[in-house]
Amino acid sequence: xxxxxxxxxxxxxxxxxxxxxxxxxxxxxxxxxxxxxxxxxxxxxxxxxxxxxxxxxxxxxxxxxxxxxxxxxxxxxxxxxxxxxxxxxxxxxxxxxxxxxxxxxxxxxxxxxxx
Amino acid sequence: xxxxxxxxxxxxxxxxxxxxxxxxxxxxxxxxxxxxxxxxxxxxxxxxxxxxxxxxxxxxxxxxxxxxxxxxxxxxxxxxxxxxxxxxxxxxxxxxxxxxxxxxxxxxxxxxxx
Numbered sequence: 001x002x003x004x005x006x007x008x009x010x011x012x013x014x015x016x017x018x019x020x021x022x023x024x025x026x027x028x029x030x031x032x033x034x035x036x037x038x039x040x041x042x043x044x045x046x047x048x049x050x051x052x053x054x055x056x057x058x059x060x061x062x063x064x065x066x067x068x069x070x071x072x073x074x075x076x077x078x079x080x081x082x083x084x085x086x087x088x089x090x091x092x093x094x095x096x097x098x099x100x101x102x103x104x105x106x107x108x109x110x111x112x113x114x115x
Numbered sequence: 116x117x118x119x120x121x122x123x124x125x126x127x128x129x130x131x132x133x134x135x136x137x138x139x140x141x142x143x144x145x146x147x148x149x150x151x152x153x154x155x156x157x158x159x160x161x162x163x164x165x166x167x168x169x170x171x172x173x174x175x176x177x178x179x180x181x182x183x184x185x186x187x188x189x190x191x192x193x194x195x196x197x198x199x200x201x202x203x204x205x206x207x208x209x210x211x212x213x214x215x216x217x218x219x220x221x222x223x224x225x226x227x228x229x
Binding site: 045046094101 | 119121146155156157158159160163165171173203205207212213214215216217218219220221222223225
């Protein structure tokens, strides 16, 4: 069955430090992969996506993610975090289920920034 | 500005009452979705619609109903049959990009039922 795992419920990082959020997926076909960010009480904003081609994708707000097929992973990275990056981050896989396209979501990782 | 509007942002209801959450988009997207979000959980799909006058149940459709009479609108009714209706509800719409649907989200409605 298709699934997305974000193994870290919370991550705490000092401001200015680098960040990596993990995402592993289970899907039989070529995955379409997404990272979204959600500020408290808000909707979700698309950070970046991978459909095909270059496995290192750049997104908004200085984020990037790397697709590794051999590891079934799509980890999100940022070289230097800012206090404004504190939010919840969701990884998702686009999949066709019963001929209908849906997103399968991870449970999210809450990013806490230490001053 | 194009976008997705959800109203109201906060909604309070008494147990046993039906309540309808509004979702409007002016992005000209064909597909629309309703998700439920509970603390510490990911998004769970309630209903989705890929075209006007057609919709499908998601993973947790029991106790909810929808309609799609217009392309721009996809209201969600939380009925009294929904056992735990208090949650954050997110509406989304999607557009095809290179054969894949990219979802855009509204700001959400927080429903509290007491």
